[in-house]
Amino acid sequence: MKKSFIKLFLGSFFLLMFFCNCGDESSIRxxxxxxxxxxxxxxxxAPVKLTQxxxxxxxxxxxxxxxxxQIENAKLPLxxxxxxxxxxxxxxxxxxxxxxxxHKNHAHFISIENGAIIYHNIEKVDYSTNLIDSIAIKNxxxxxxxxxxxxIYFQ
Amino acid sequence: MLxxxxxxxxxxxxxxxxxxxxxxxxxGTTIGLDLFGGINSIFGSSFMSTEVNATVNLDYKWYPxxxxxxxxTNTTSDDNGSTYKTAAPYFRVGVNYSLTKKSRKDxxxxxxxxxxxxxxxxxxxxxxxxxxxxKDKIPYAHQGIKSNAHWLExxxxxxxxxxxxxQMGWTIRYKSPLSIQEDxxxxxxxxxxxxxxxxxxxxATYSIIYKLPF
Numbered sequence: 512m513k514k515s516f517i518k519l520f521l522g523s524f525f526l527l528m529f530f531c532n533c534g535d536e537s538s539i540r541x542x543x544x545x546x547x548x549x550x551x552x553x554x555x556x557a558p559v560k561l562t563q564x565x566x567x568x569x570x571x572x573x574x575x576x577x578x579x580x581q582i583e584n585a586k587l588p589l590x591x592x593x594x595x596x597x598x599x600x601x602x603x604x605x606x607x608x609x610x611x612x613x614h615k616n617h618a619h620f621i622s623i624e625n626g627a628i629i630y631h632n633i634e635k636v637d638y639s640t641n642l643i644d645s646i647a648i649k650n651x652x653x654x655x656x657x658x659x660x661x662x663i664y665f666q
Numbered sequence: 667m668l669x670x671x672x673x674x675x676x677x678x679x680x681x682x683x684x685x686x687x688x689x690x691x692x693x694g695t696t697i698g699l700d701l702f703g704g705i706n707s708i709f710g711s712s713f714m715s716t717e718v719n720a721t722v723n724l725d726y727k728w729y730p731x732x733x734x735x736x737x738x739t740n741t742t743s744d745d746n747g748s749t750y751k752t753a754a755p756y757f758r759v760g761v762n763y764s765l766t767k768k769s770r771k772d773x774x775x776x777x778x779x780x781x782x783x784x785x786x787x788x789x790x791x792x793x794x795x796x797x798x799x800x801k802d803k804i805p806y807a808h809q810g811i812k813s814n815a816h817w818l819e820x821x822x823x824x825x826x827x828x829x830x831x832x833q834m835g836w837t838i839r840y841k842s843p844l845s846i847q848e849d850x851x852x853x854x855x856x857x858x859x860x861x862x863x864x865x866x867x868x869x870a871t872y873s874i875i876y877k878l879p880f
Contacts, residue, residue: 591795
């Protein structure tokens with residue numbers, strides 16, 4: 512009984528060593544935090560798809576979303592240093608809205624695999640009303656967690 | 667008359683109260699030294715820990731236990747150059763229950779539960795955070811960020827007597843956090859005694875154990 516117990520002990524120990532050195536689970540890499548925005552209809556309050564949308568960041572050459580059809584949400588980066596980020600929402604050649612997000616920024620270390628990224632806290636949203644009816648702040652914290660931050664209600 | 671009396675006596679059931687010797691509740695104390703943390707770091711783990719434990723044997727059934735350890739890491743990411751450094755003690759208290767039926771031996775299989783706690787500080791650095799859209803760079807480094815963590819552990823283990831008062835034992839543990847304090851500028855990546863900051867961890871211990879002579 513004693514010898515078999517010791518054999519069981521030693522055998523299971525080596526199995527344990529293998530199990531505990533199998534390596535870590537892979538982490539999802541995150542390069543920056545994004546503001547998640549969902550689109551809704553002002554009339555029905557139901558999710559809505561825009562016929563086409565192009566989004567650019569003001570004062571940059573970056574096209575964040577390019578002529579995407581049937582789009583019902585957007586994932587947009589915010590400026591790391593400045594406390595305001597301005598976007599142009601272009602629905603057609605003639606129809607454009609401007610959205611200005613005012614936010615605070617601070618760096619936050621996530622993990623060894625990801626290092627640190629910039630978190631944002633949305634304080635205010637200003638917008639033109641060519642197609643936009645209103646914008647609601649649902650969750651002001653913009654982090655690596657992909658939670659809904661803003662809801663845009665279209666006319 | 668005499669024969670009737672003998673017959674009456676032999677037909678009676680003789681009931682004697684069987685006396686069960688009373689065994690004391692306290693059956694000894696063992697102290698153990700965990701070697702798994704050190705062995706694991708030799709095999710490439712980024713973390714190093716060692717701990718001692720004291721276990722009281724109550725009637726070979728219940729085993730209250732206290733564990734005190736020290737965990738440390740000083741890690742640099744090969745991918746992005748981030749660094750994380752911490753070193754702190756941790757504490758656990760709990761109880762084991764023998765799963766070996768009617769055994770009064772020192773070798774047995776057991777299950778257990780632990781409450782763990784650690785208060786620690788850590789240093790983190792990260793390469794400059796680059797904004798590819800607005801072309802900015804933000805430096806990042808913080809030292810001495812304070813944190814604490816509380817967690818629960820469920821475990822299975824084996825203990826075997828090897829020679830006289832010496833035993834060997836291992837446990838495999840499932841750890842679940844109760845609370846982990848985060849800072850505005852960082853989330854702790856490694857927590858002494860718990861491991862990586864995740865929703866759960868599996869870990870093991872391997873101990874050399876000595877039964878005290880009292």
